[in-house]
Amino acid sequence: MILEVKGVRKCFGGVVALSDGNLVCRLGKITGLLGANGSGKSTISKIITGVYNADCGEINYNGQCVKYKNPNEARLDGIAMVFQNLSLIPDLTVWQNIVLGAEQKKGIGLDNKSAKEISEKIINKLHPGLDINKKVNQLNPGEMQIVEIAKAISAEPRLLILDEPTAALEQAQVKNLFQYMRELANQGVSMIFTSHRMWEVMEICDDVIIFRNGENVASIDFAEEGKDADKIISYITGDAKKSECEIVDREISGEAVLSIKGMNYGKHLRDISFELKKGEVLGIGGLAGQGQNELLLALAGAYPDMKCEAEINGRKIKLTKPVNAVRNSILLVPGDRQLEGLFLKDSVYKNTIFPKLALKRQPLFIPSKKYRMECENIVKTLSIKTHTIDTPVGTLSGGNQQKVVVGKWLSFDINVLLLADPAKGVDIGAKRDLYQYIVDMVKEKNTSVILYASDCEELIQYCDRVLIMYEGQIVDSLEGCNINEDEIISASMCVKRTMEVG
Amino acid sequence: MSKITNVSIDSIGSSMKKIGLKQEVSSIMILLVMFTITAILQDNFFEPNSVVRNINAFAPLILLAMGQAVVIISGGLDLSAGAALSLLTCVLTYVMKQDDPITGVYAIVIAFAVAVLIGVINGIGIGYLRIPPVILTFATSYIWLGAALFIRPTPGGETVKWFKVFYDTKSAEGVPAFVKAIGSVFQPALVLVLVGCLIWYVISKTKIGRYIYAVGSSNDSAYATGINTAKVQMMACIINSVFIFLAALFFVGQNQSGDARMGDPMTLKAIAAVVVGGIALTGGRGSVYLAIVGALILSFVNKIIFFADIPNAYQTLVSGLIIIVAIAGSVAYSYINKKAVGKESK
Incomplete structure (x- = not known):
């Protein structure tokens, strides 16, 4: 020994x-x-x-x-x-x-x-x-x-x-x-x-x-x-206690918002095809680092070299530039909020108006009174715990920071919302608020969501369908009662295939 | 037979390409162009007198650029180099008394100690206290300047008679005959540059030499491997100080006096020389010898301006333009090269 x-x-x-x-x-x-x-x-x-x-x-x-x-x-x-x-x-x-x-x-x-x-x-x-x-x-x-x-x-x-x-x-x-x-x-x-x-x-x-x-x-x-x-x-x-299937299958209108065919990007993404329906919450699962982040970034247009056929509402689009994705209202809430999603030293207010300034036609002078009202509303609806809206974002807690990242897209019409592990490092209360808000948005506006979460529970609780990724490929698709921890983990580990190989 | 010749031709071809790929080549090509233009413009370029004059004019910048290169490769930047140079000239002339030859030796020893101390202070700030190099050396440059003004408020001072040996051996008094003999063959300025090269050659063969590259390339990885990164950064600063010290010897030999402000314009020139030579400002990449190439390019540009009959008012402007054109050319060159290689590998 x-x-x-x-x-x-x-x-x-x-x-x-x-x-x-x-x-x-x-x-x-x-x-x-x-x-x-x-x-x-x-x-x-x-x-x-x-x-x-x-x-x-x-x-x-x-x-x-x-x-x-x-x-x-x-x-x-x-x-x-x-x-x-x-x-x-x-x-x-x-x-x-x-x-x-x-x-x-x-x-x-x-x-x-x-x-x-x-x-x-x-x-x-x-x-x-x-x-x-x-x-x-x-x-x-x-x-x-x-x-x-x-x-x-x-x-x-x-x-x-x-x-x-x-x-x-x-x-x-x-x-x-x-x-x-x-x-x-x-x-x-x-x-x-x-x-x-x-x-x-x-x-x-x-x-x-x-x-x-x-x-x-x-x-x-x-x-x-x-x-x-x-x-x-x-x-x-763990000793799989088969959790009761509580989720009532929601009616999902058959029309596809986003359809991806043959997406390839180097070694990270191989031959990925799927369809996302209107009002659907599509989960991406699997072990960490199997290409989930890359998939979301590719959908947001981050990779110029990526090859794929994409259609949104039946219209062909090119997903090789972030601008194209944003113009088609495919919006990404990035995984690393401190690095990619926020200006930490700027206030909550400024962070929420940046997307507007960048994407919408603006009057010569920024209508700050109106925007401040909107920002107050966002803070209220998401129950972001901040002193005032002029507090620097960097001083908020992780969960509240994440809410700001989501909140800044609130005033847009979202076709597809991409969430890259939004609850990473977020405490339970804030996590619930955040997901509750997303669920409400899906119900009210019929938004489609693609959610990647490293935590199985989030997938189980909120997703209508879960795709499992393994080494850049989609290896399994789980629906309804099949979405449980056992199934997700055994699909993630690729047990079925290994049994064939071994 | 034919197979063998084919192979050897192929290998020659690929090794030619490897040479063409190296960063060194583009800056050396610029140097050759500048050299040729200068040689054409200046009638007496190859005459001994003008060669000597050119060596004397180029040497200080070469030395400072080499020192700066070491710091930049280690991931730092030294904005205090010029002020440190001034301080060292003031220290040298402060200690020396014209009539007492032995004070020259004292001056050299004391100035060297001061140089090492300058390196240690910069090194402690950058390495151990983790102050950003730009900010730290900007601050210390004022300390060196203040100290220099304290001991020599106005330019002046005196030197021992033999001190001219660092500038022009023939006119130096009281030096052994063999030194004079060497000096008549090799210019002292050239000897100083060669000493600098020798110092770096030895260091580059040791652990510190390799660690300087490692720390400049990725400080965190180097630390994770167990390298004392703070110590390496301090060593880089000390090596830089030694090069500044060599430059100070030359200046005092030339001017026979100290000046608290003479080094100020040299700082940015030396940094520019490092960049023009092709050393990455981000650290970890490039050879220290490239700084010599960069310094020569800048010096030749100055000469070209001088001999091309450009009106005084435009000289500075034109020199800036020439440097930009030269660098753009080298960037384009390496870009084309990369593309060619990329195609080949596909």
Whole structure:
């Protein structure tokens, strides 16, 4: 036993990310870490490597109780982590990145020759043919991920933590990686491996630990208990209490507002086709980062290179410019409100009038009295908690900020409203207000909504139909009573397909 | 046989393209154009006397630009370089007494210490206190200026007789014969530039050299990898100070006096030289030697204006236009190149 984590707890500002994390890692074994989004598996990895400090609990590594303050300390102790958000220097070459921070001296200069040899050796096993003299900013995301993995391996760790290393990789690259991981395991390196793809976990791991809602609910040793995908899924989703189907099927008039055919954008979106009916709330589900955000951005016209046939109310439109989308009243409420949706330093009032100034014909002098009245109305209808409408948006709470983002589109006729995870980081009360408002809008104005939410519950509660995305494709469409947590998660994990493959 | 020759021709072709792709090439091409125009306009361009004069005129800007380049590559910017240069000339002339040759040595040691101190102060502000470089160095430039005015309110001062060795060895007194012999072959200004190049050559082979690029390219990633980014930024500032120190030696050798305001116009010129040379202001990209190319381009532009009989009133205007045209040309060049490569890879 190389690593034992006992009763680790971690809160982020009142939100419990990890309530009782336990984990055991054996010498030369590969431990899989499974769980839905936000179940705490990334958090526990980061606590082990010292990115976060645990609130309580203990970590035993090599029989000693350890507590690392930063990743560097952990690395010196032989624990390396492959980060999901890459830690590479874009302007340095591949080999320079691999040895970065651990350069060997040779005389007055650096030992570049052996550094290149080491890099060449590791890269050749992971991705033969990658030129180590290329700069990192010339690589594609998959190659970058490989360099990131090579960087962690070059430190010759005794415990290697791989946090979803395969998300950006292609099939062949994954195979190479697995081969190398086996080799390392045979040399006595222990590994913790996180992935959302069931078949990968089945293939590479010796045992799995399953997390749900911040605690580990099961650990399965494959050697003793065998590999049973269904059992693992049931642990991930919880003892599925089939919730009663409460939602009464609403009458949705058959007419399609928006129809998309053959949408393709690089690797992010592949061959997506769907129709959105008037007054329908269409959910987009799936694991994080499977192309949902890209889909919404593509609909909002953010990608000039995107290819698709789009029709709105039977009229053909080109969705390659944001202006086209906005002119056709396809409006996006972006996911990262602080970055994309708001001018944080400006007041609530100013934020609500910017779209008007930009899109509508304006009299020479801005009719501020009228607009202020309208803004007061928006604040009232959405119950935005703000002192006055001249308060800077940056000082409001997250939920109220999000309401401003939605509110600024209020005075427009909306054909299609795109919501990218609108309730992320929003407290429950504000979340309810926000959704209530959207539901009312759908009922009154017969607006169509496309909602991407990382939280299944929101999809279950508000959507008429849910499309599940997996690696840039729509793999499933759920309707009516089929919209429940069980179905969504098993569709997200692509269990049906993996069963066929495996 | 034919196969082999084919392959070798292909590889030559691709390596030619690789050369053509490099950022260096476009700025070196501009330099060649400027060089040719100057050589045509100036009748006695290749005569020894005018060569010497040109080297003396170009060297200070080259040194300052190289120092500035190091800071810019590390992700910073030094607006205090000119003021620091002035301060160092004032310190040098303040310590030296004309009749006492040994004071020259003291002056050099003290001025070097002051230079390092300037680098350390800028480095602490940028690296450890995380003050934006533009704001910090703007503020420190006033401190250096204030200190310079304190020790030398009006231009003047004196130097030891041998100090001319940094400008013109022949007229320097009291220097060993072998130094004079070297000086008659290599201009002192040229030697100073070569010393600067040597310093950077050595540093670029060490960890600090690589870390300067890493920190400038992505501070957060470098930190996550365990690099002490604050220390690297401070080292960049200190290296810059050393280059400023070399420039100060030249100026004092030339003018035999110190001036608290002489360096002011040099700051932005040096930054412009770095940019014209093709080093990205965002940091992490470009070679320090490109700063030499940039400084030479700017200097040749000045010469061209001078010899092209452009009326005084328009000279500044025209020099600005020439620089813009030159940079636009290099941007267009790299754009065409990128397109060609893009097609090929498809």
